[in-house]
Amino acid sequence: MHKLYMELIRMRFLTMLAYRVNYYSGIIIYAINIGAYYFLWGAIYGGQQQLGGLSVEQMTSYVAIAWMSRAFYFNNIDTEIAQDVREGKVAIEMIRPYNYLSVKTAQAFGEGIFRFLFFAGPGIFLISLIIPFHFPATATGWGLYLISLMFAFLINTQINLLTGLFTFFLFRNDGMMRAKRVVVDLMSGLVLPISFFPGWAQTVMGFLPFQAVNYYPSLIFTGAITPGRSWELIGFQAIWMVVILVPILILWRMARNRLVVQGG
């Protein structure tokens, strides 16, 4: 089983490499995104030393790292599932002796590693030449970040699986997936750190899984919180992972029974 997943990750890697132009433009897009946010935040800070508890330097790192984390956790498996369902490709997936959802997760993981190494890596390198950027000083800092990032990937993938699974019932849910993407980007703290939101909004978001996707790992990376608090956040992530697993399993079971293969 282990070998299968390694092979799937490798395949996705190769697929990503198959289109080289996509790959090169991907790096540039990441660099541009990070750069744009850097200058935007520079303008917002003006001459001020601190905003929402973060210094300019921390903010810069936050923006860069938020995008770097996104490179890893972001994937399109919900649109892939939707496409599989719409075009009837699920039929092929169902004749394979594996669990469809685990396979999708493995593929997403392959994509994540690819982007992390080849998009975010060079992107961050390019950026660090131009703007001041702080990496975690200690191995513990890196370790905590990577653990938290792994959970971020799992939670985001689960959210995608969930929205993807809705296609089995609705057949077309592009709107839902697009809305989900905006919601995740906004509420996960990619666009704006959670501490910048008004108090009531922060309370509401405390009950939602989205900040576990980006805000937690990015916060850990910037070194703005203690290791103890970091472990606490990772704990929250683990809880969210288990919680979201429940509706996925229920929906999957229902989807299997009412699967309709479209077209022939």
Add this chain to the structure above:
Amino acid sequence: MIQVKNLQKEFRIHQARAGLGGAFRDLFSREYKTVKAVNDLSFTVEEGEMFALIGENGAGKSTTIKMLTGILTPSEGEIVINGYVPFKQREEYVRSIGVVFGQRSQLWWDLSPMESFRLLKSVYKVDGTEGDKWLDRLIEELEINSFVSQPVRKLSLGQRMRCEVAASLIHKPRLLFLDEPTVGLDVLVKQKIREFLRNLNETENMTILLTTHDVSDIEALCKRVLVMDKGKLIFDGLLSDLKEKWGNGTEVSFQMKKRTPADELRKTLGEMPCEISQVNEYTISVKVPQSQEMLPFVLSTVMSTFEVSDVKIMETSTEDIVRNIYQVDTGVRGHA
């Protein structure tokens, strides 16, 4: 090997109301119609059989195949294949079967077939020299060696189809399903695939089920035929029986050396119950209802009486037979 009993599949289909007003009403309450795609289907298949499932579009063939392969859950009825219940023990069951869908690819579009084979090998946990040997044999017999390392998107349909067949067989399944495997292929590729399948059936005793529109597929491969119509099984038996029962005989067209009117031929054949029609001045066609007894007689009589330059024998195609079955609605009966 395959046991199917009283199999049923119902779909709920949303009935859209007409017009803009209807569309608004559809937003709040929808009307559904229940359609029985497969209705009370029962049959058994022994190991090593090669058989075809035919029927018009929408007869329920594909739905049946999808239930047999564990993709769809039946509404009612039982299926046991290779000792498994497909939709319940899906993951274990699908290890013992191979499936080719003519209209959908199971290869990775951007990668070479070889990469796909590699992945499928680890999907099915095929390792060791035996697995390699088997793959080599597949590659050799399907003659895909020269393009197996090119990206799938650069292959022609015929090349891709042969790779699809190889992909479905990587794990040496005991049972192979082919859903319209030869759609859109040229004669040469069709022949190659058929030959390969026949060989597989003989050497490995592999059970092969195919659905097809192509009559020549069935004639080349299958002895046994199942005919479906509107979700029901209307015939289960040998291809020759099917022809005997539903075929409208054989048509023979004689090309004469001299101008010959149809009446002359009629005289020669006497009271023979056959249809004679003039195609043109030199060509006359004769329709014989039961080919086995009457065809030799007609041929020898005509050939000895007239100077014939060419003879064409056109057997009723299975398509015609199927059409006949549909038309003679009253004649539809339960099969044995």
